[in-house]
Amino acid sequence: MCQNDDTIVPRDLYKEQYSPEFAGRWDELIDWQRRADAENNFFQGILKEHGAETVLDIACGTGFHVVTLTADGFDVTGADGAPNMLAQAKENAQRFGMDDLRLVEAEWTRLNEAFSGERFDAVICLGNAFTHLFEESDRVRTLNQVYRLLNEDGIAIIDQRNYDAILDNGFHSKHQSYYLGETVHVSPEEMTEEILTMRYEYADGDVHFLSLCPIRQDYVTDLLKDTGFSSVERYGDFAAGYDFYEPDFVIQVAKK
Template identity: 50%
Template sequence: MRKRGVKSVLDVATGTGFHSVRLLEAGFDAVSADGSADMLAMAFENGMKNGDHILRVVQADWRWLNRDVHGEYDAIVCLGNSFTHLFSERDRRKALAEFYAMLKHDGILILDQRNYDAILDRGYSSKHTYYYCGEDVAVEPEYMDEGLCRMRYRFPDKSVYHLNMFPLRKDYTRRLMSDVGFQRIETYGDFQHTYREEQPDFFVHVAEKEYRMEDQEEGSYGGAVSTARSYYNSPDADAFYSSVWGGEDIHVGVYAHPAEPIADASRRTVERMASGLGLTEGSRVLDLGSGFGGSARYLAETFGCFVQALNLSEVENERHRQLNAKRGLTGRIEVVDGSFESVPFPDSSVDVVWSQDAFLHSGNRLRVLEEIRRVLRPGGRLVFTDPMAADGTDLSALQPILDRIHLDDMGSPGFYTRELIRLGFVPTEHEDSPGGFEDLRAQLVTHYGRVLEETERQEAEGLGAKVSSDYLTQMKKGLTHWVDGGEGRRLTWGIFRFTLSEG
């Protein structure tokens, strides 16, 4: 909160006042709200006992928060797993809308919840690292299903208490926040941004109110790119792509046979794209949407060239840097956080622009192509792949896929070819790509089918310990749509090879 310049904070689930007192001690201007008058009386008393803090308390129901609490705040905190006490989706939406309305235009909501995904999918366990009721209190679910979590608390005096809560799944909570207007939501597991190997006890959601127009940049991130950034920064996506999609190479593969390992086919795509580029130790390559950096490492190791790897996901970029360091490639690969809609490099500064299956995430692909033209030297090469709509496809037939990737449209071979020629590119002479495009639609079908098979195989072997069941369910549904679209010739994929004219 300090980093964001927060001064005024509304604690909407004050309870016994613990968080309100700590906020006051930290120098924030805090107001304490709770639906229980008894709790507020206890909070006020605890404030006096712990530092002579006079709490400003307000009794308020979340559903009518604006009626009972006045003013706007830099931040609202809803902590202590309190939001799970709402059992009606209508009440949850109403409460979040009230939170949203009480925030200033650039305010944030911080809301925590127990990791019910883990409890529902794998049973209850707790590390008791950050959240616990004390060493002498035993806590465990007495009953659990998708609609009720009944927790039992046993105390040393043999007294037993029960608490009923709604088991909110992480992604469901994020969707509710998005539905009421929050555009960017970051989720942490036990205060860590990534948590691939361990299941956290609690999730903490940080939701931003600040509204950004679709064409407004978030730093260098436009609307659609910002959505993709949040997705690829998520722990579920990070764990899934590193475990299932091929490890270092997270793009569509070129398969020698349908049962080939994904990683082998994905590396063959890289080799096929690199052939004929004429790379040397003096070449400078810009990799747009570099992911975990498999392609960048292949190019740097094979040809000795220098690679600038631009990518929107800070989580992927950190893994990329670590893998580069292990291979002794830090000096030959520069990993840069950024967007291909606003490339942070000078004009005519690179010899080759390279990209794999990234441009579909842009809401302004023409701008991406213009940026490529700007940074590429005359005579420089462009080689890229992208999952696309087949030429002439009615986009309404692709709606399930567009909904999945949160986009209004997709590129097509005709679009890319037409716009590149208009920008001064000419097709590169290559036996596999007359006219600048090598159509490999069948490979898209094979690849997404293989990823679906691998997802189901690893799921049976415990992938759910790393990736939430909701994410896997949505992923399998999405992969099926991609396979169907490719088989129905509504989708295609392939390699573009173009050269920027020197004239």
Template identity: 45%
Template sequence: MSQKQNYGSDPTAVRQSDQYQQEYIEQFVEKWDALIDWDKRGEGEGNFFIDVLRQCGAKKVLDVAAGTGYHSVRLLEAGFDVVSADGSPEMLYRAFENAKARNQILRTVQADWRWLGKDIHEKFDAVICLGNSFTHLFSENDRRKALAEFYSVLNHDGILILDQRNYDSILDYGYSNKEKYYYCGDEVQAEPEYIDEGLARFRYQFEGGAESYYLNMFPLRQEYTSKLMKEVGFQRVDTYGDFQETYRRKDPDFFIHMAEKKYHKQ
């Protein structure tokens, strides 16, 4: 793994799904928990995901974007059977260490979503893909393939929970830094350096650090994501805005999609 992020001479031209492997270098991952702030995020989020999963009767959960382990650990502490996957070995190592510090042991799997079935050989009641992670996929074929893989590892009545930034608001009205529920750390500035319909390039500047870090992401629109889920086979998709069922389109920082695999007779 490179010790520096490398976007070449034209960073805004870098629009490939595999780029995340060069973005999550060790130094960036080491600072990631400062961006999240586990305690503040817990206060803002509450038991939203735990409650939703319990209401669905889910017991076995696959966290496909484990990151540094925040949701995997919370679900383990709540009594769920969890498998934690991520494409970044640095993230998985940090997640395992974070869990161990909280007296939990993660079952970790390094996996690419597009070929999830190659590394995951179990069925789950729920798949969660959180932390704006799905926006690392730049091509529609990659997004369709990943969603199909999520669908395939779910039990017949399983649920996919996937979130994304409110890129509709950023694209249509400009960036507003509320960061009330998700990225709650107060020692880091995270804001888009560049945005168009095909790229959201975010810069992360940590307090006391001279170096900035970047993520190139695809700015998914909310209706597009819901439509894609249905086209892949999910029967029903409900979308929340910052954990609320009703919201004005420009207000939420994040959208949370609940996609049911269960067949609903007409």
């Protein structure tokens, strides 16, 4: 597992991989309505449980959670390091009549510069985005930035693919929780302990790739605790008390 600083991919590779063409088709993979149905207000419930009102989404992508959480009354700011995804988020926000939605291009390791003097009740990093970081020092630095951006008793929510299941048992996906589009076939192109490159093939033959770091659940939990978070709760495909290898995605909720 890529836990050290022996960089095997360029730090900004994700920006290149999220090309204008891929960003423009990302929502075919997500399927906003089916995604909302699958989540069943899970994140809204977590945020309300912790009394969160202000939310910073540091991996807003094409804007699904920024738009849906804003529609549900949260004060949300969206950020992303991939300009093409951010451009798509702006288009989606306008489509939902949210022209004034705050969307910021920001690198994770420099969040305190992008949001100088600001604090939030919750910082979220969803869509398996945290695994774009291949260097442990970048993961540590990012979590420290997140921690400092939180109000007292604030929460960080981070999710990831269940890489434990993928690395130990091979890739499979129920396609019941996250990537719900029916016109995209998702499969691993390259899979080692150090890198997982996913292939996204659309029905018309268009193909795109994303390179990800297959970090394990317990490792992320330990990172969060080492950052200073007082407690960490885990969910598998939105359910507590899950079987370790069963869910496609694991969500970790860390309280400051």
